[in-house]
Amino acid sequence: MNKNFTPVSLDGSRDFYDLWQRTPRRSLDYTLPNLWGWQEYYGLEWRFDGSLCWIRQTLPRPVCWAPVGDWNAVDWNHALWDSCTEAALDFIRVPEELLHIWQQALPGRVDAGEDRGQWEYLYAREDLARLPGNRFHKKKNHCNSYVKAYGEPDYRSLDDAMVEDVLAVQDDWCQWHECENSPSLRAENEAINRVLSHWDRFSGLDGGSLYVDGQM
CATH class of the missing domain: 3.40.630.30 (Gcn5-related N-acetyltransferase (GNAT))
Known part of the structure; x- marks a missing residue:
């Protein structure tokens, strides 16, 4: 051993x-x-x-x-x-x-x-696809507001070409939230960059993003 x-x-x-x-x-x-x-x-x-x-x-x-x-x-x-x-x-x-x-x-x-801080949020895939009933009322409103503002979603699956866009959006988010002043946010940002820079080395890792007028 x-x-x-x-x-x-x-x-x-x-x-x-x-x-x-x-x-x-x-x-x-x-x-x-x-x-x-x-x-x-x-x-x-x-x-x-x-x-x-x-x-x-x-x-x-x-x-x-x-x-x-x-x-x-x-x-x-x-x-x-x-x-x-x-x-x-x-x-x-x-x-x-x-x-x-x-x-x-x-x-x-x-x-x-x-x-309890380590518990995960789990949803049934079918529920998130259909958003049935009052439980998902707020989420359904968000979706409807998006379509009203931007039209039908332009969803694109993660690929090599998209990684640069993702990292750029993450950098903007981090500057907005002043990650440099927060050890936890700074560490999270480093982890995100570390994984996405090698995303194709992981089995089953998937993702995607919405684009509006060609911008993520």
Whole structure:
């Protein structure tokens, strides 16, 4: 077993995506664009032991993230205690499904706390396509206002030619919000630029934008 952590890098993307496909509950935090985009800010490291990818955050303090892989094919009595011992057994961003697996495998040995700030917003794709009922009334009004002001949307999928436009809009947004005076916004801007500058290196990363009179 390799116990050496190395910085998250695109060179390990094939091994990571193989384990990612086996992960029972996949969340945005653990996508490769997110891990690699925030690698420098959080000092993110990983190591592969064949069945799991262990992830460790070194900044501002050492802490472990949940592993990526097939959680149901692991002997947690041994794996968990050997995973991030250099950083102490303090895990964050653990999906609820994995927490339940740990609690069943290690009764009385896993303490848990809830961080609602890490919850994700999830919508049904069909709902966002149709915007039915009162729940989506405000969103429907926004769409109608857009069409009234600009006509039918000119939507374009992300490609190499569009990246320069995206980065330019992001730069304008950042100047408007004075990112240089906000450590969190500055870090987010750096992560966005880092990922978009290599966007075609990520499997399944997609996006798009609206254009009005040829301008994003």
